[in-house]
Amino acid sequence: MRIIIRIVVNVLLSLPLNLFAQLTADAGPDKVLCFGADNFVPVQLGSNPTAVGGTGPYTYKWETHFFYQMGNFTITQFASDFLNDTTSANPIVEWGTFNHTPLYFKLTITDANNQTAIDSTIVNFSSWLFTNDYWEFHIQQGESIYLNYGAGAYSNYPPYEYLWRPGHGITDSIHESFWAAPDTSIVYNVTITDALGCRIDEMARYHVYVTPVSTENISINNTIRIFPVPASQKLNFRLKQQQTEELLLLVYDLTGKMILNQVFETVNFSVDINELKPGTYIYRLFGGGELIGSEKFEVL
Structure with a gap:
């Protein structure tokens, strides 16, 4: 009897540890996809690794459902409409919803022993729109001007942070509108960041042309x-x-x-x-x- 017990124990100890490990799915943290932004980075789902424990090989299944109304018709989209591969451990989000609705992705992992594990993640979509115009102003040296025609871009995730550059002649460089009194002709650029951290860099918005005047006698x-x-x-x-x-x-x-x-x-x-x-x-x-x-x- 001792010999049989010892043989069984030895066999169990020689088996791979992951045979007894609980299978765990990790869909990764929630992500943001910045459409039209200067800090656009393709969004990759899943973690590294996405499957932990259990017994490989693993199969992966990503799912989502998005519904929207078009006239009298209800349109349904699935994970394959947004991901490059719904069976990959780390698929890439290639597209977002037309109305920027966040997507909930469900991940189901199955191992070689038919163990399953489920996890989920959310992807938000920030999309930028531009007015594509700029403004020109002509002032005399020593004059000031209030620049309040807007920053020229906005996304679907306000509020926004503004940074106007260069700072020469600006009374307030972090708000959308500001007073400026430059000594020389200048172009003011703006960087805009929305609530999700998506950013538009160095948009040339205001061209201010300054006519110089003698400082000795400008009467x-x-x-x-x-x-x-x-x-x-x-x-x-x-x-x-x-x-x-x-x-x-x-x-x-x-x-x-x-x-x-x-x-x-x-x-x-x-x-x-x-x-x-x-x-x-x-x-x-x-x-x-x-x-x-x-x-x-x-x-x-």
């Missing part, structure tokens, strides 16, 4: 004198020509933010600047709706 026809420069309490304006229309004075900081907006009815006037922070500012003076002077000045 038109030398008709305006300002003093003292630099100033600390008051900035005085003297016009060398008669002006019958009222005068509109606008003062901006270098980010393009308007600081002062005042109207005057005389050609000689003073502006209280004691509340301005020390730094460089730009004034623009209009008479009769036309620009008659623009110049940088320093505040102490």
Whole structure:
């Protein structure tokens, strides 16, 4: 009897361990397919390995069902409509649903001893649409402009993150709309990332052309004198020509933010600047709706 028991034990110990191991299926983590994005990567289902335990060889079966209505007809699609191989351990997702509905993929694995194991994964589809246009603007050096025509692309997974480059002259580079006051002509590009992490890179959106003006004297026809420069309490304006229309004075900081907006009815006037922070500012003076002077000045 001892000899028989010992023989049985020896035979059991000599058998492959995976004969007694539980078969496990691993369909892999949920995935995202970024259609039309710059970080597009083909989606591969399954893990490495997809089947663990049991006894090989294994058979794999991927399944899904997608229904949509077309008129009076109900259309049904299956895993073979989306995967390159429904019997592979690691098939590739070649296409997504027409309306970007996420797909639930069920994986069934069967081993050589007819053990079965089941797992599942979800694939989300982010698809980008583009307006394919850009905007041109022409400004004078020292002017600012509000760029709010949109970023030009969107996906089916908001909200979006924005990054405008280069950062020169921009007051806010992470929102869709922003103020810009570049010193030279420039093209602003945007990178957009949606809620699934799908990304569009460096879309050229805004072309801003800046007309340079002399920083020594940019008053038109030398008709305006300002003093003292630099100033600390008051900035005085003297016009060398008669002006019958009222005068509109606008003062901006270098980010393009308007600081002062005042109207005057005389050609000689003073502006209280004691509340301005020390730094460089730009004034623009209009008479009769036309620009008659623009110049940088320093505040102490």
